[in-house]
Amino acid sequence: MNTRKETFNKSERLCSKKTITALFENGNIFYSAFFKIVWQVNPASLPFPAEVAFSISKKGFRLSVTRNLIRRRMREAYRRNKQILYDFLDSENTRISFIIIFRDVSVPDYVTIEKSMKEMLTEFISAIKKNKKKC
Numbered sequence: 001m002n003t004r005k006e007t008f009n010k011s012e013r014l015c016s017k018k019t020i021t022a023l024f025e026n027g028n029i030f031y032s033a034f035f036k037i038v039w040q041v042n043p044a045s046l047p048f049p050a051e052v053a054f055s056i057s058k059k060g061f062r063l064s065v066t067r068n069l070i071r072r073r074m075r076e077a078y079r080r081n082k083q084i085l086y087d088f089l090d091s092e093n094t095r096i097s098f099i100i101i102f103r104d105v106s107v108p109d110y111v112t113i114e115k116s117m118k119e120m121l122t123e124f125i126s127a128i129k130k131n132k133k134k135c
Contacts, residue, residue, distance in 0.1 A: 006079055006080055006083075007079070008075060008078070008079040008082075009048070011046075011047050011048060012048045012050070012051060012052065013051065013052065013053065014051040014052055014053035014097055014098070014099065015053075019042075019051070019097055020053065020099065022040070023038050023039070023040055023097060023098070023099060024038060026040070027039055027040040027098075028040060028127075028131060030123070030124055030127045031103075032116065032119065032120040032123055032124075033116055033119065033120075034102060034103060034104050034108070034113070034116040034120070035100050035101060035102060035103060035116070035117075035120050036100075036101040036103050037098050037099070037100055037101070037120070037124060038098060038099045038101070039096055039097065039098035039099075039124075039128075040096065040097060040098075041094060041095070041096055042095045042096055042097045043095075044095065045095070046095045048086075049085070049086050049089035049090055049094070049095055049096070050082070050085060050086065050089060050095070050096050050097070050098065051096075051097040051098075052078065052097075052098055052099070052100060053098075053099045053100070054071050054074050054075055054078075054099070054100050054102075055099055055100070055101045055102070056070050056071055056101075056102045057101070057102070057103075060102075060103075060104075060105055061107075066107060069107065070102055070107060070108075070113075071102075073108075073110050073113045074100060074102060074113060074117070076110070076114075077110070077113045077114040077116075077117035077118075078100070078117055080114065081114070081117055081118050081121055082121070084118070084121050084122065084125070085121050085124065085125060088125045088128070092128075092132070094128070094132075096128070100120075
């Protein structure tokens with residue numbers, strides 16, 4: 001049973017411009033059905049196993065109302081399903097920073113985003129495992 005609260009604190013958000021720039025310069029890239037994930041292992045000791053940011057292209061969705069709607073749905077889906085990723089990262093004693101970029105051209109409903117987020121997190125865990133074997 002899930003003993004942790006399903007929260008999304010400020011310290012779980014990726015806000016540092018320096019870290020975001022470093023991610024895009026030399027981070028690993030992972031693709032799923034709806035998302036592109038740019039990630040890297042974070043050597044700093046963070047209070048949470050992962051720092052995350054969410055992004056939606058202005059080119060794909062001109063109206064900020066639409067971008068904000070998708071971003072809210074993505075954050076909620078991540079908040080409810082992040083325990084899968086946290087359990088893996090805690091067992092590996094790893095800290096990561098990543099950005100989730102939405103890449104679809106239509107506005108999906110919440111159920112679709114949540115299903116895709118679950119699939120993405122499980123595939124993302126296997127990508128992290130594969131990367132750890134390389135190093």
